[in-house]
Amino acid sequence: MKRLLIPALLCATPAFAEGELKVYHWFEYIPQELVDKFTAETGIAVTIDTYDSNESMLASLKAGKLGQYDVAVPADFMVGIMAADGMLDSFTPEEMTNLGNVAPQWLDVPFDAGRKHSIPYQWGTTSFSVNRDVYKGDIGSLGIIFNPPDELKGRINVLDSQNEVLVLGSLYLGIPQCSTDRAQLQALNDMLLVAKPHWASFGSDIAKDVLVSGDAAAGMIYNGFSAKARAEGANVEYAYPKEGHVVWMDNVVLLKDAPNRENAIRFMNFLLVPENAAAVTNYAAYTAGVTGVEPFLDDAIKNSPENNPPAGITPGVFAQACDEATQKLYDAVWTNLKK
Amino acid sequence: MKGVRHYPGFMAVTVGCLVVLYAPLIVVMAYSFNGSNSITQWGGFSLHWYTQVFTGPEAPRFGQAARNSLTIAALASTTATLIATAAAIAMVQGAPFRGKGATFALINLPLMVPEIVTAVATLIFFSAIGLTTGYFTILIAHIAFCIPFAYLPIAARLEGIAPSYEAAARDLYATRWQAFRLVLLPLMMPGVAAGWLLAFIISLDDFIITNFVKGAGIETLPTAIFGAVKQGIKPNIMAISTLMLAVSILFVTLAWFINRKGHRTP
Amino acid sequence: MADTRRRTLLLLPTWAVIGVLMLIPVLLMAVYSFLTKEFRGGVEWQFSLAAYDQFFLTRGLFGDEPAAIEWTYINIFWRSIWQAALATLLCLMIGFPTAWFIATRPPSSRAIWLFLITVPYWVNLLIRTVSLKFLIRDNGPLNEFLIALNLIDNPLPLVNTNLAVQLGLFYSYLPFMVLPIYAAVERYDTALSEAAADLYASRWTTLREIILPVVKPGIVAGCILVFVPSLGAFLAPDLLGGAKTFMIGSLIDEQFRGSQGNWPFGAAVSMVLMTLVLIVLMFHARAQGSRR
Numbered sequence: 001m002k003r004l005l006i007p008a009l010l011c012a013t014p015a016f017a018e019g020e021l022k023v024y025h026w027f028e029y030i031p032q033e034l035v036d037k038f039t040a041e042t043g044i045a046v047t048i049d050t051y052d053s054n055e056s057m058l059a060s061l062k063a064g065k066l067g068q069y070d071v072a073v074p075a076d077f078m079v080g081i082m083a084a085d086g087m088l089d090s091f092t093p094e095e096m097t098n099l100g101n102v103a104p105q106w107l108d109v110p111f112d113a114g115r116k117h118s119i120p121y122q123w124g125t126t127s128f129s130v131n132r133d134v135y136k137g138d139i140g141s142l143g144i145i146f147n148p149p150d151e152l153k154g155r156i157n158v159l160d161s162q163n164e165v166l167v168l169g170s171l172y173l174g175i176p177q178c179s180t181d182r183a184q185l186q187a188l189n190d191m192l193l194v195a196k197p198h199w200a201s202f203g204s205d206i207a208k209d210v211l212v213s214g215d216a217a218a219g220m221i222y223n224g225f226s227a228k229a230r231a232e233g234a235n236v237e238y239a240y241p242k243e244g245h246v247v248w249m250d251n252v253v254l255l256k257d258a259p260n261r262e263n264a265i266r267f268m269n270f271l272l273v274p275e276n277a278a279a280v281t282n283y284a285a286y287t288a289g290v291t292g293v294e295p296f297l298d299d300a301i302k303n304s305p306e307n308n309p310p311a312g313i314t315p316g317v318f319a320q321a322c323d324e325a326t327q328k329l330y331d332a333v334w335t336n337l338k339k
Numbered sequence: 340m341k342g343v344r345h346y347p348g349f350m351a352v353t354v355g356c357l358v359v360l361y362a363p364l365i366v367v368m369a370y371s372f373n374g375s376n377s378i379t380q381w382g383g384f385s386l387h388w389y390t391q392v393f394t395g396p397e398a399p400r401f402g403q404a405a406r407n408s409l410t411i412a413a414l415a416s417t418t419a420t421l422i423a424t425a426a427a428i429a430m431v432q433g434a435p436f437r438g439k440g441a442t443f444a445l446i447n448l449p450l451m452v453p454e455i456v457t458a459v460a461t462l463i464f465f466s467a468i469g470l471t472t473g474y475f476t477i478l479i480a481h482i483a484f485c486i487p488f489a490y491l492p493i494a495a496r497l498e499g500i501a502p503s504y505e506a507a508a509r510d511l512y513a514t515r516w517q518a519f520r521l522v523l524l525p526l527m528m529p530g531v532a533a534g535w536l537l538a539f540i541i542s543l544d545d546f547i548i549t550n551f552v553k554g555a556g557i558e559t560l561p562t563a564i565f566g567a568v569k570q571g572i573k574p575n576i577m578a579i580s581t582l583m584l585a586v587s588i589l590f591v592t593l594a595w596f597i598n599r600k601g602h603r604t605p
Numbered sequence: 606m607a608d609t610r611r612r613t614l615l616l617l618p619t620w621a622v623i624g625v626l627m628l629i630p631v632l633l634m635a636v637y638s639f640l641t642k643e644f645r646g647g648v649e650w651q652f653s654l655a656a657y658d659q660f661f662l663t664r665g666l667f668g669d670e671p672a673a674i675e676w677t678y679i680n681i682f683w684r685s686i687w688q689a690a691l692a693t694l695l696c697l698m699i700g701f702p703t704a705w706f707i708a709t710r711p712p713s714s715r716a717i718w719l720f721l722i723t724v725p726y727w728v729n730l731l732i733r734t735v736s737l738k739f740l741i742r743d744n745g746p747l748n749e750f751l752i753a754l755n756l757i758d759n760p761l762p763l764v765n766t767n768l769a770v771q772l773g774l775f776y777s778y779l780p781f782m783v784l785p786i787y788a789a790v791e792r793y794d795t796a797l798s799e800a801a802a803d804l805y806a807s808r809w810t811t812l813r814e815i816i817l818p819v820v821k822p823g824i825v826a827g828c829i830l831v832f833v834p835s836l837g838a839f840l841a842p843d844l845l846g847g848a849k850t851f852m853i854g855s856l857i858d859e860q861f862r863g864s865q866g867n868w869p870f871g872a873a874v875s876m877v878l879m880t881l882v883l884i885v886l887m888f889h890a891r892a893q894g895s896r897r
Binding site (some may be wrong): 446 | 709735883
Binding site (some may be wrong): 026028060065150205206207 | 375376382397460462472527548556557558562563566567568572
């Protein structure tokens with residue numbers, strides 16, 4: 001018995017950091033060739049498990065999956081939330097040797113000052129697109145969505161996302177994010193309720209499809225989706241409204257209790273190499289947060305208007321994560337809108 | 340010969356029903372051959388999505404997901420049907436007993452609880468007892484919620500079967516087991532088959548519960564498709580769906596042949 | 606005695622599986638509905654009635670007005686119940702003739718008809734619903750077909766309407782109506798119809814007075830299997846109805862997977878939903894029991 005026990009115990013010992021990496025990621029957000037390249041360079045076997053929204057990732061990690069994954073890819077506001085919840089591990093610049101590749105404007109971000117827990121993955125903007133066949137007027141204002149012209153009434157799709165809709169609504173009214181001012185919140189609430197009858201639908205996954213199929217003639221949309229809509233034949237123009245738009249960034253974070261911490265850091269370092277970041281960009285059609293990617297980018301992506309905002313537009317803003325009491329107020333506005 | 344069982348218009352309704360059921364499928368099939376990336380604008384005929392399904396970068400993941408879905412559905416529906424058959428016999432036959440209402444409520448519990456609630460509660464429960472999530476956790480979660488779907492058609496069928504058949508068999512010196520196997524079971528068969536089918540479909544299509552209780556690195560087809568949809572629905576998903584359809588049509592043909600061979604007129 | 610033991614044995618697997626995998630998690634959920642919400646998902650183990658307060662009472666947009674009845678969620682429930690009821694009716698109207706027709710085919714072809722009904726469900730529901738949407742949209746094939754036949758002049762606005770949602774729910778749950786009714790009809794003794802015909806009853810009278818009562822268990826089973834999931838559905842309502850309003854399903858989903866992360870409230874809404882359904886089912890069980 002004992003003779004068998006010890007070899008059995010040895011076999012039962014899990015294979016440690018040596019050869020594995022467990023990634024929690026969005027589906028189809030990283031080209032398989034790049035993952036294979038990483039494995040070829042380092043010998044580390046990569047498993048990718050997927051989620052379909054930031055919130056479901058958070059819910060799963062909270063309900064017990066923390067400790068099963070090494071890295072995840074949350075959006076900007078989610079990084080702040082995870083850090084506050086103690087779900088993130090940190091790394092030093094000595095460990096993350098390629099940290100210098102990060103574009104300077106993304107090194108110190110509101111959700112991760114000095115980049116201690118995360119590295120940029122892809123960033124983009126959220127605004128709206130208009131089908132130029134239907135409406136030829138000026139689209140330089142969020143009024144197209146919140147106070148639409150006659151041609152667009154009843155033909156607008158709005159993202160089914162509390163964050164984006166409320167932030168864009170706040171920008172339109174010129175009120176700050178995470179406001180606790182009652183008058184401002186009431187104004188936001190009322191404006192949204194007045195605008196809603198002019199909207200055809202709420203939908204995030206179908207934001208591109210409705211523009212291509214003609215179900216909607218205008219809609220809130222992510223810049224990458226808009227580029228894809230254009231590629232599929234919709235005559236849409238992506239707008240950079242004067243009130244501002246939303247900037248978002250997906251980041252790779254080092255998770256707490258990562259089973260293969262060293263491999264996780266090697267993977268993050270790998271993603272900071274310009275050529276690799278460019279591979280992701282070419283695949284996902286957004287923008288890398290790393291300098292030096294231009295030589296490796298596909299022309300279509302390099303030159304698309306969605307990735308090259310014209311000079312002089314109002315810069316975009318990150319969605320802020322509010323504190324609990326304030327968040328409750330915004331939750332009430334959203335519920336009121338959708339009830 | 341139009342007998343008493345013929346009702347005018349019923350055939351038209353059935354055919355119309357099938358038309359409505361299959362029309363979207365025709366769309367799915369048509370767009371699986373789409374030359375462009377869109378699912379709403381036709382871009383010419385092309386087979387490249389099918390080649391992508393089998394050889395493209397996502398192929399191994401979708402293939403594994405499909406295999407998981409099919410095996411889990413088969414195992415879960417079979418187990419659930421067995422359990423449900425036993426339960427139906429106990430519930431429908433014989434005098435009302437104490438706890439019958441409670442049992443009925445219990446059997447229907449998975450139906451009543453919204454899927455999202457079951458999903459989160461089940462995951463929390465699994466991690467509380469230290470059960471590692473994975474294929475097995477998906478399987479047992481599926482068995483649980485498949486039971487009511489298998490139960491209801493079986494019970495409905497059983498209610499129409501008078502106990503006199505079994506009693507007559509027993510009078511003729513059949514053992515309890517023989518009475519069951521040779522008399523009751525064949526009579527129940529359509530209900531059991533209906534229950535199995537329902538359970539299979541439910542398991543195959545389940546997304547929410549599966550998404551929460553699956554472990555790292557395991558996907559079923561619905562979770563893989565839903566995740567892919569976040570990047571926009573592409574015709575490769577249509578191609579996968581068409582392939583699933585082809586598989587099930589194969590199944591039908593096979594089942595028909597088997598049925599023909601072993602068929603005895605009642 | 607042997608009867609009781611046999612019955613216990615037969616019911617044991619059911620009690621074990623559902624008891625452990627459903628009952629305990631559901632009880633856990635009930636407990637959760639009385640806990641305090643943790644910011645952004647999760648719960649703190651502290652007793653609180655906040656979830657139920659949010660459901661039944663409203664204190665204005667900012668929470669500082671005097672408490673009044675909160676109609677919002679009651680309206681959402683009412684809307685979902687209506688929608689589920691209509692979908693069930695639609696499934697019944699179409700499902701019963703279909704089930705009858707299939708059950709009265711020659712035995713060799715019945716299995717094929719059944720499989721024909723269920724085969725579409727091998728295709729993922731999301732994909733089927735999206736394709737359905739494609740068919741009925743303004744410049745989609747259905748409208749083009751109707752216009753070509755000169756039946757209508759302008760496209761029927763079908764997408765983002767209640768009708769589209771009904772169609773979607775019907776599409777999602779039809780086999781759950783057909784299969785149980787089929788099982789019951791198949792068992793129906795034609796001699797009853799023949800006897801009725803001998804007594805000069807018309808087909809439809811026979812249907813109403815004789816057939817329906819006999820196959821009622823199948824119909825009721827089918828109705829339950831369509832009504833209850835329809836109550837909690839959110840895929841068809843969201844995709845086909847435009848997601849402009851919450852249904853019970855999307856409301857709960859938002860609490861667990863949306864940005865609001867209010868688990869106790871999600872649990873509370875679920876508890877209210879389950880209580881309603883439980884009452885309906887208990888009525889059904891009691892009616893069944895008393896008939897014997």
